[in-house]
Amino acid sequence: xxxxxxxxxxxxxxxxxxxxxxxxxxxxxxxxxxxxxxxxxxxxxxxxxxxxxxxxxxxxxxxxxxxxxxxxxxxxxxxxxxxxxxxxxxxxxxxxxxxxxxxxxxxxxxxxxxxxxxxxxxxxxxxxxxxxxxxxxxxxxxxxxxxxxxxxxxxxxxxxxxxxxxxxxxxxxxxxxxxxxxxxxxxxxxxxxxxxxxxxxxxxxxxxxxxxxxxxxxxxxxxxxxxxxxxxxxxxxxxxxxxxxxxxxxxxxxxxxxxxxxxxxxxxxxxxxxxxxxxxxxxxxxxxxxxxxxxxxxxxxxxxxxxxxxxxxxxxxxxxxxxxxxxxxxxxxxxxxxxxxxxxxxxxxxxxxxxxxxxxxxxxxxxxxxxxxxxxxxxxxxxxxxxxxxxxxxxxxxxxxxxxxxxxxxxxxxxxxxxxxxxxxxxxxxxx
Amino acid sequence: xxxxxxxxxxxxxxxxxxxxxxxxxxxxxxxxxxxxxxxxxxxxxxxxxxxxxxxxxxxxxxxxxxxxxxx
Numbered sequence: 001x002x003x004x005x006x007x008x009x010x011x012x013x014x015x016x017x018x019x020x021x022x023x024x025x026x027x028x029x030x031x032x033x034x035x036x037x038x039x040x041x042x043x044x045x046x047x048x049x050x051x052x053x054x055x056x057x058x059x060x061x062x063x064x065x066x067x068x069x070x071x072x073x074x075x076x077x078x079x080x081x082x083x084x085x086x087x088x089x090x091x092x093x094x095x096x097x098x099x100x101x102x103x104x105x106x107x108x109x110x111x112x113x114x115x116x117x118x119x120x121x122x123x124x125x126x127x128x129x130x131x132x133x134x135x136x137x138x139x140x141x142x143x144x145x146x147x148x149x150x151x152x153x154x155x156x157x158x159x160x161x162x163x164x165x166x167x168x169x170x171x172x173x174x175x176x177x178x179x180x181x182x183x184x185x186x187x188x189x190x191x192x193x194x195x196x197x198x199x200x201x202x203x204x205x206x207x208x209x210x211x212x213x214x215x216x217x218x219x220x221x222x223x224x225x226x227x228x229x230x231x232x233x234x235x236x237x238x239x240x241x242x243x244x245x246x247x248x249x250x251x252x253x254x255x256x257x258x259x260x261x262x263x264x265x266x267x268x269x270x271x272x273x274x275x276x277x278x279x280x281x282x283x284x285x286x287x288x289x290x291x292x293x294x295x296x297x298x299x300x301x302x303x304x305x306x307x308x309x310x311x312x313x314x315x316x317x318x319x320x321x322x323x324x325x326x327x328x329x330x331x332x333x334x335x336x337x338x339x340x341x342x343x344x345x346x347x348x349x350x351x352x353x354x355x356x357x358x359x360x361x362x363x364x365x366x367x368x369x370x371x372x373x374x375x376x377x378x379x380x381x382x383x384x385x386x387x388x389x390x391x392x393x394x395x396x397x398x399x400x401x402x403x404x405x406x407x408x409x410x411x412x413x414x415x416x417x418x419x420x421x422x423x424x425x426x427x428x429x430x431x432x
Numbered sequence: 433x434x435x436x437x438x439x440x441x442x443x444x445x446x447x448x449x450x451x452x453x454x455x456x457x458x459x460x461x462x463x464x465x466x467x468x469x470x471x472x473x474x475x476x477x478x479x480x481x482x483x484x485x486x487x488x489x490x491x492x493x494x495x496x497x498x499x500x501x502x503x
Binding site: 055117120121122124126360364369374375378 | 446447448450451453455456464468469492493
């Protein structure tokens with residue numbers, strides 16, 4: 001691969017989905033900041049350069065996070081000048097998910113994030129680990145006796161839902177209604193509608209609105225009658241200036257916690273289990289050494305994390321990695337590429353289950369927007385793998401669904417922002 | 433007797449999300465324990481500007497610097 005062939009590739013082409021890393025790896029190694037010719041987007045694929053962007057929300061705004069390669073087609077006009085901060089702030093309503101914390105910049109973001117502080121932490125999850133184990137076993141009890149399962153629908157989707165709902169304090173009788181609002185009908189043990197699996201929850205404008213009235217009511221309830229759950233923590237949290245948020249302000253963040261992290265965690269679990277099923281030696285090693293599972297999960301996040309990239313918009317004219325970036329430039333920040341930057345990770349395309357510096361990956365982002373659900377995604381994935389390895393003697397790829405070992409067939413999400421397989425059929429030999 | 437300003441680094445374990453980002457900016461000052469919660473291994477392990485970057489860069493504001501005076 002060379003730069004001429006790179007210039008010919010439109011990074012948004014869905015046909016790249018099965019192997020987006022071929023051209024991303026080239027970019028990270030050779031041109032970590034690159035203005036691609038198809039949309040005029042500046043792609044940031046270098047690790048150090050990505051960190052600089054993520055550490056500079058005053059220069060690189062999240063307002064266009066999921067607005068695609070051409071946010072200006074959504075906005076009424078394009079201003080001149082080397083600082084468009086005021087313009088962007090005055091026109092956020094034109095951009096998708098504009099009422100969600102993920103698109104906010106400081107100081108608005110700082111205030112919203114305060115409502116989440118301390119609620120999903122390794123310490124809290126450790127204290128609640130027994131409940132995660134219980135829900136893990138409950139969902140495994142459903143799939144293991146059959147000896148085969150489609151991991152997404154039969155396990156990962158209902159499992160991640162049960163856990164976040166339980167942590168938040170959403171009662172089980174409400175799960176079906178909330179899922180139906182989202183357009184995903186699956187409950188533990190049932191399959192989603194056939195066309196539902198290619199729709200990340202982040203398409204369109206403020207797609208989480210469907211949950212706002214429900215969570216607003218719950219926040220008001222928790223203020224009247226506090227309980228020990230995460231919703232209570234959010235209901236009682238104050239903005240940094242000491243003011244009490246309106247229930248809707250809390251509801252937006254609760255909706256994000258409820259819905260946004262699930263798809264990504266589901267993909268992470270699938271990617272990790274596919275590798276375990278495809279590599280018997282690695283499977284045996286992890287079965288014998290459960291203490292190595294954490295690092296294995298981190299290396300999975302590094303090599304094939306669920307987020308390929310996200311957008312930022314340059315509010316001010318700046319320079320990055322020797323490339324001039326005029327104000328108004330849409331920037332595609334590729335977490336997936338930065339995690340495979342050879343300046344940061346030795347032999348980056350190689351999967352090394354015990355890589356020393358693996359936690360320097362930015363699969364969960366970096367800086368103020370670092371994924372608040374990261375501790376939960378890590379726990380869910382680790383405990384799933386530990387329990388599944390312990391309760392089986394063998395995990396294999398189902399050849400009827402995915403073909404023989406030398407000719408596997410997997411379907412990938414057809415998007416340049418996420419990476420993951422659509423379905424994963426596995427067979428198990430259950431331990432006596 | 434002169435008073436010496438002493439900077440103490442505090443970690444709020446209930447806020448820390450285990451992002452490990454402090455270890456990037458000040459790798460000789462911070463580490464993570466078995467639960468991935470940040471710990472201070474050497475309060476003077478790195479130059480002050482790196483420690484400041486780590487403290488200010490914490491995504492959950494779990495780190496703080498407290499100035500105390502020692503006799």
